[in-house]
Amino acid sequence: MQTIIANNYHVFFNEKGYQYLSEILVPKDYSKIFILVDENTSNHCLPKFLSMLSTEVEIEIIELEAGEENKNIETCLQIWHSLTELGGDRKSIILNLGGGVITDIGGFIACTFKRGIDFINIPTTLLSMVDASIGGKNGVDLGNLKNQIGIIREPKAVIIDTLFLETLPGNQMRSGFAEMLKHGLIFDREYWNKLKNVSSLNTNDLNSLIHESVEIKNKIVSEDITENGIRKSLNFGHTLGHAIESYFLENTEKQSLLHGEAIAIGMILEGFISKEKGLLTDEEYQELKYVISDIYDPIEFNEVDIKNCIDLLIYDKKNEFGTIQFALLNGIGKIKINEQSSNELIFKAFENYKS
Template sequence: MQTIDATNYSVYFDSSGYEILASMLVPTQYSKLFIIVDENTSEHCLPHLLNNLATEVAIEIIELEAGEINKNIATCTEVWGALSDLGADRKSMILNLGGGVVSDLGGFVACTFKRGIDFINIPTTLLSMVDASIGGKNGVDLGNLKNQIGIIREPKAVVVDTHFLSTLPQNEMRSGLAEMLKHGLIFDKAYWDKFKNLKDLDTDDLNALIHQSIQIKNNIVSEDLTEQGIRKALNFGHTLGHAIESYFLEDETKTTLLHGEAIAVGMILESYISKEKGLLTNEEYQEIKYVISDIFERIDFTESDLEKIIELLIYDKKNEFGKVQFALLSGIGEIKINEEADNALIHKAFEDYLQ
């Protein structure tokens, strides 16, 4: 697959990525290489990476506990401590080998250790390939509130090796599909249309869709790195989706949702809001609801759940002057940012979702 050039770095694919790594990771450039993994990527992905990593730079492995619940400052403190104990300096390099948690947290650790050292993302999940590893957002959660602490700083490179997808369970693959569907909905109707018959797609089709999804996100981010305008389009489905994800993470009686599972619900809800505000036709809304519901199982909510989820909206990082901001659809493939919706309309969206 062809290399994608971002603002200050490039996204490389498969074998070409490892060739680039070999040319970058040389002793004259970096004093030591730290690979951040979690329990899962340490077992399933690290051996493949090490077999393909040609470097004379000394390597140290730092392993995290897996899961969104560990994406916090306490974990960062442990990693900063490990870096110090293992002799990291300002000429060290961090490789983030993992999904969204490893990419987000590892990037944040790199950006803040000794006021910033270089890092490279090697995403191992579909979600991190098309979303978390791209665009320079690095950060952690504050308690159960998503991505409240962070910084925007781009990596030195991203290496996408689709071999890692063979290690994923089906629910993790579906989670990544949510962000790919979003890219079609906000930017490219023809791309969205390709997902209407997923069962007809083969591996080559998936690789092409991954490449196109990364290109869509990169096009948007390249216009607006610091999210002052059009980059807010990428938040479609995330205002309510993040609130749902945070609530299910916080409530011990709930089964924790994967990011994409929560965002899938958020996209249906925010599509309904788009329809009710006259931005989206009912036909378009029904198509979106059908396609997403065909891939993701419905999540049940009680009235108490809804009240608590709506309360969490005030913490959304996109809010301005105390008002909840939505990115809504003005047609499939079109977006309208900085839209508001009152609680009554949000309740109606949940009611329609639960029908």
């Protein structure tokens, strides 16, 4: 797969990524390499990665507990202390080997340690390959509120090794696939059409579709790195999806949802809002709802659940002047940003989802 050129970095695929690492990780440029992993990537991905890594620079491993609930400032404090105790300095580099939690928190750590050191993202989940590792967003959650604390700063590089996907369970693959579906819905009707028949896709198809998804996100981010315009289109499904994800994360009576599982629901809900506002035809909405519902299990919401999810919208990081901002579909493959919706319409969207 061809290397993708972003604003200030490159996205390398498979063996080209390891070639790049061997060229830049040299003692004259870096004093120490820190590899940030969680317990899952430590077991399933780190041995392969280390076998492919060729460098004379000293390596230290920092391992975290897995899970979104650990993407917080308390974990950052632990990592900052570890970096200090292990002799990290301004010429150190952090390699973030893991899923979206690792690339999000690892980038944030690198941006803030010693006022900023280099970092490279090596995503190991489908979600982090097509979304979290691309575009320079780094940060942590504030309690159960998603991505409230962070900074936009691009990595030195992103290295995507699709063989890591062989270590993933099905629910993690589906979680990442939700972001690929979103890319088609907001940007490219033809790409969406390729994704619709997911059961017929083989490994070669998936590699090609991952590359195309990264290209789509990179095109959008390259036009608007600070999210003042077109980059807001990437928030389709995320305004309500993040609220749902946060609610299920904090509610001990609910089973936590993976990011993509929550975003899948969010896309159906926000697709309905798009239809009700006259931006999406009923035929397009039914197509969206059918495709997504065929991939993801339904989640039950009662009236209390819906009210609590709506209440969480006030904390959405995309809000401006106290107004909740939606990115809505303006037909499949097109988007309209800075849209509003009444609570009544949001509640109606939930009722339609339940049906």
